[in-house]
Amino acid sequence: MQNLNTKNVSIIEDGLKKKTGHYLFFGGKGGVGKTTMSAATAVWFADHGYKTTIVSTDPTVSLSSIFNQHIGGKESVPIREVKNLCGININPNDAKGVFKSRLDSVINQMTGALGADMISTPCAEEMATFDQFVNILDSKENRITVFDTAPTGKSLRELAMPFNWAEFMKKQITESKKLAKIMNMDESSLKSLEKDKKRYDMALGVLRDKNKTVFSLVLLAERLPIDETKSAINGLSGLGIPVQSLVINQRIPKKSIEGNAFLSERSKLQGKYMTEIEKTFATVEQKIVPMFSGDASNLDALRKIGVILYGK
Secondary structure, eight states, X not given: OOOGGGTHHHHHHHHHTTTOOEEEEEEXXXXXXXXXXXXXXHHHHHHTTOOEEEEEOOTTOOHHHHHTSOOOSSSOEEOTTSTTEEEEEOOHHHHHHHHHHHTHHHHHHHHHHHOGGGGGSHHHHHHHHHHHHHHHHHOOSOSEEEEEOOOXXXXXXXXXXXXXXXXXXXXXXXXXXXXXXXXXXXXHHHHHHHHHHHHHHHHHHHHHOTTTXXXXXXXXXXXXXXXXXXXXXXXXXXXXXXXXXXXXXXEOOGGXXXXXXXXXXXXXXXXXXXXXXXXXXXXXXXXXXXXXXXXXXXXXXXXXXXXXXXXX
16 A cells, blocks of 8 residues: 655645745544644645644534634634644534524625524534635645644535535525516625625635645445445545545554454454445555554554555
């Protein structure tokens, strides 16, 4: 298996010479280690002198725990123990508030027809999270931005929904004078939607650009994570976003198996699924991260994982 450093880091470093921003996304099923891999990646780049920000879009976890400091969702904060690294933890409820405020002129006109409950729907929450994500992509401050995304299904909805929503609304308002009249939408509202459509299209363009973005999926050598990885690759492909690497996490080291019947059986099962992973995802770069005997979320462990993924 190739070291992720052989291709992905070289792409990023070539681009950095041109002074463009670069983005690394980690997705996958819940509980497979996305936050750990994201944090290890962010620390690795920061340690190598790149101005780096790690962004969590997963509402079920917090970067605050892994870096032992409060990391909120309104602005990025410096990570105290890692030079060149900042963090931001997008909270869907906070993002929804920002989204509602920014689109207030549009929402106020729409609520008359659709009702105030629109802004409290899961649809609006995911759109709000993505809207804040687009703001981060718009930022020119960072050379490297690492995204720790929500579990795959939610991530795909967040990626797809804003584009569909903006295009649908623009089409309906443009083509249907009746709808525009019912919703009391004026030209400024249409311009606001068109502006958002351009922002979302820009974001999708960044995600599709292999010279700017590396999208990695994290999985375990188990049936459900493998199936979800297949589904994620298909879903992302449908959006035109290529998956460039896989990280297979928590592989049991051979040296720890001797004399332990339980670990021996688990290792055999992992071996069976590793064969399936290698064949099924043969065209995607793969890297194995072994199971650690201790906590894998402290800085020492994160730096060890960074070396496994990207080299020294």
